[in-house]
Amino acid sequence: DQQVKQNSPSLSVQEGRISILNCDYTNSMFDYFLWYKKYPAEGPTFLISISSIKDKNEDGRFTVFLNKSAKHLSLHIVPSQPGDSAVYFCAASLNSGGSNYKLTFGKGTLLTVNP
């Protein structure tokens, strides 16, 4: 039972354009969501997070949007840069329940930004 789904295994965009990575979840109890970036042979690197009490969080070129009614979140990267090419993982947790250490991950989306 995949509670966090990233339905696009890969995404290719041109440098300078917007990258939009999508994530859906099924567990309505999730209240904290995170995005991680992963390069080959490295561990996941934290990018940005959002609490379920918000619908948007922005950090530089990265913005995460949360639609609780649709159980959907997305990561926008503007403008995209070749160095953004990596696998992006969406993760969710039960933060308020004290279980924020147990992250449930999607399978990831490979983003390729072409020069």
Add this chain to the structure above:
Amino acid sequence: DAGVTQSPTHLIKTRGQQVTLRCSPKSGHDTVSWYQQALGQGPQFIFQYYEEEERQRGNFPDRFSGHQYPNYSSELNVNALLLGDSALYLCASSPRGPGNTIYFGEGSWLTVV
């Protein structure tokens, strides 16, 4: 400030053997979690340690066990290795409390032959 450090980086074991993986959390972090990432999958939660006790556990058999030391470092032990245990094992650390960012190490690649 060192981040989360793991050792060894790579190792090869034979079916039936036992393996121990080690993790030092980021400075100031007292909570350690372990994840298994199989090829083509997202990381899966194995268990979490705080105050030297296992606090939460994912859907992994008892062959997977762990330990946390007073200095917050942690070990993951896997007994009776199976071919399916071949994966990247990730250690993550954070301070205790909600809303804290969880930081990952670079992982230990385990190959079981």
